[in-house]
Amino acid sequence: MATPLLDETPAVETALKDPGPHSASTNNSSTGPSTSTSASSGTSALNIAAIVSNNAPAVASPNHVAPSVIPPPETPSGTIVIVFGAGMESIVHMVAEVLGKPWTTETSLATLARATDVVVAGVLAHDLDRSLEGCDRSSIVLINTHCVEDGTAPEDALTETCDYEFLYSRTPFLRRDLTRFLSLTLGQTRPHEDLRTKTRTNFISTTFPDVHAALSNLDILSVGSDAVEIRVDLLVEPTVDGAAAGSVPSLKYVGQQLMLLRQHTELPIIFTARCTKENGKFPMDDPMLFYKYLRRAIKWGVEYVDVELWLPEEIRRRLSEVKGHSIIMSAFHDFSGTWKWTAPEAQRVFAESAKYGDIVKMIAMVSTIEQNYELEYFRSTIKARGPGPLLSAVNMGQMGQLSRALNTVFSPITHPLLPMIAAPGQLTAAEINEALHIMGQLPKRDLYVIGSFRATPHSISTTYIPAISDAARAIGLVDTIALAAPGETGSARFIGENAAWKGIRATLTREYVPSAYRGRAAIILAGSEIDASAAIFALRSLGVGSIYTVGFKASGPLAAGLEPFTSIQSVKLVEQPFVIVSALPPEKSLLVQPLLRHYRTNGRSSPPSTRGKVYLDLTSGPRKGDPLGVASSAGWTAYGSEDVSAWTTVETLRLLVGQNVPFDFVRMASGRPLF
Numbered sequence: 001m002a003t004p005l006l007d008e009t010p011a012v013e014t015a016l017k018d019p020g021p022h023s024a025s026t027n028n029s030s031t032g033p034s035t036s037t038s039a040s041s042g043t044s045a046l047n048i049a050a051i052v053s054n055n056a057p058a059v060a061s062p063n064h065v066a067p068s069v070i071p072p073p074e075t076p077s078g079t080i081v082i083v084f085g086a087g088m089e090s091i092v093h094m095v096a097e098v099l100g101k102p103w104t105t106e107t108s109l110a111t112l113a114r115a116t117d118v119v120v121a122g123v124l125a126h127d128l129d130r131s132l133e134g135c136d137r138s139s140i141v142l143i144n145t146h147c148v149e150d151g152t153a154p155e156d157a158l159t160e161t162c163d164y165e166f167l168y169s170r171t172p173f174l175r176r177d178l179t180r181f182l183s184l185t186l187g188q189t190r191p192h193e194d195l196r197t198k199t200r201t202n203f204i205s206t207t208f209p210d211v212h213a214a215l216s217n218l219d220i221l222s223v224g225s226d227a228v229e230i231r232v233d234l235l236v237e238p239t240v241d242g243a244a245a246g247s248v249p250s251l252k253y254v255g256q257q258l259m260l261l262r263q264h265t266e267l268p269i270i271f272t273a274r275c276t277k278e279n280g281k282f283p284m285d286d287p288m289l290f291y292k293y294l295r296r297a298i299k300w301g302v303e304y305v306d307v308e309l310w311l312p313e314e315i316r317r318r319l320s321e322v323k324g325h326s327i328i329m330s331a332f333h334d335f336s337g338t339w340k341w342t343a344p345e346a347q348r349v350f351a352e353s354a355k356y357g358d359i360v361k362m363i364a365m366v367s368t369i370e371q372n373y374e375l376e377y378f379r380s381t382i383k384a385r386g387p388g389p390l391l392s393a394v395n396m397g398q399m400g401q402l403s404r405a406l407n408t409v410f411s412p413i414t415h416p417l418l419p420m421i422a423a424p425g426q427l428t429a430a431e432i433n434e435a436l437h438i439m440g441q442l443p444k445r446d447l448y449v450i451g452s453f454r455a456t457p458h459s460i461s462t463t464y465i466p467a468i469s470d471a472a473r474a475i476g477l478v479d480t481i482a483l484a485a486p487g488e489t490g491s492a493r494f495i496g497e498n499a500a501w502k503g504i505r506a507t508l509t510r511e512y513v514p515s516a517y518r519g520r521a522a523i524i525l526a527g528s529e530i531d532a533s534a535a536i537f538a539l540r541s542l543g544v545g546s547i548y549t550v551g552f553k554a555s556g557p558l559a560a561g562l563e564p565f566t567s568i569q570s571v572k573l574v575e576q577p578f579v580i581v582s583a584l585p586p587e588k589s590l591l592v593q594p595l596l597r598h599y600r601t602n603g604r605s606s607p608p609s610t611r612g613k614v615y616l617d618l619t620s621g622p623r624k625g626d627p628l629g630v631a632s633s634a635g636w637t638a639y640g641s642e643d644v645s646a647w648t649t650v651e652t653l654r655l656l657v658g659q660n661v662p663f664d665f666v667r668m669a670s671g672r673p674l675f
């Protein structure tokens, strides 16, 4: 018998789509001046005078309006309710930390829901129904959290009530996985916005019966991929007695597998339950089975959800209504061998898929090379239509391989380390690149690494580098010179870019959602403005509030609103910083240490809501002192220049060769362990 449609609430939609203007919470004094700083005994140890510029003006009012270079992240509005199990309250604190918001265990959600400021409220699972009484669901986002370590799964009814669900285990990956989950579900990061504009995108179709088997090779497997597909229908759930498992893995098993995969890759995940008729294993007698799994994937915060076109329209429509910030990939496969890309049926399938799909995937089994040309013609007719969902279309079978090289949108790829290919004719990223190269579509490029090259947009001759990106111009520094695709004139041209700011931003947002920085104070120490400018740009892109500078006086395009520290007195006046960045030269690197101690985040003098959070050390080379060690022991979340370099390398490779090499692979290849 078919399962009835679940009664969904649109609360989350409303809450997520209507973010109010940011305002700091009343009981979070972190955005206002802190009195705790002046009480600290560490002040006298500060040697600001050794690094500040002599003629800097006095500290200005923190109420300035910082110039915004990039639209700052949206701030979630309303109350974020974290439902947790007995003894698991620490997850509520972690959510609040990651969001940079205060938390409460006030259980009257009806009262909290009326508050205008974002607050994280923790509610025990068994108190939830009572807490929800009289509550306006449209102003809260309900997130169920469940620790899977004891092998249990959340109760269905609880999952159903909540808008989202975070499954976790207490590993070193927890914090970053939670950040990613919250960033996506609260609309803070939109990975598809980047990917949809990329010239070519690939995704690796993993075919593992158990994700554990993939983990050791995942970094290698995903080089050249922009996303990882989990083929849920191919998962094989072990049974207690080792007997042959049923064809459909349980939601409990799927949830755990997904959690494991997400903990081990930074790439967006595509959640696919492929049906038996389309080369998969999910039975087709109950379409609601698909609804149940795909709806759950949305609740789990999966970036892409594959929705097969044969499913009843009501199901496809419903999924698109509740998709939140997940992207729907409509999927259609034709194995008949009689498919014709030139027939009206192909246009009809596209139109039907486009109704609810953000991406339309159309795949057909072919037996002649000509069918690839027909597909290319079909692709051109879709392109000619103008705006609409992206088309990802390839042919299956050996004869269809050409189309796998020609498709540019989310091309499914395989890898020799996978147990099997997911579809006939699949190619690896390397094979596709080779084919493109032979066809003249991917010309060989020489990469030049120039030692201490420092080019400001003004010092670069426009004869050689005719274009400079907005970011590089604002930062005043070009660190990457990429070759843009040939334009209408047929000639390729160089473009001056800055990759460093993205590396800094990616590091800062690994364990805090972007809006955690919004309106908060930052301190940047550097020997010169140019050393600090990428960090200033990155912080501005996160919408930080006051930025205090130490060691330099800015006068470039990013100077407006920066407030130099001139003396110990200025430190006393300054609110608690949320982030400190040091780009000091190595010989001066230890000068940040007194500041880290002064604004220590784990001392008794400052209440949790005013504590500093992130320390980013951009100094490279043999340094004096141990700022990272001091930061960690003073309670800061500390990152070194290796993290930033790895993220910057990821960005640089995207700019130079248009291919994605994941962060974890770069860290691994540079010989440094992740933890």
Ligand SMILES: O=C1C[C@@](O)(C(=O)O)C[C@@H](O)[C@@H]1O
Pocket (backbone or CB within 6 Å): 205, 229, 231, 272, 274, 306, 331, 361, 363, 394, 396, 412, 413, 422, 423, 424, 426
């Ligand atoms: O839809 C697709 C495309 C695919 O069928 C292929 O032909 O490569 C492979 C599947 O895993 C994926 O979900």
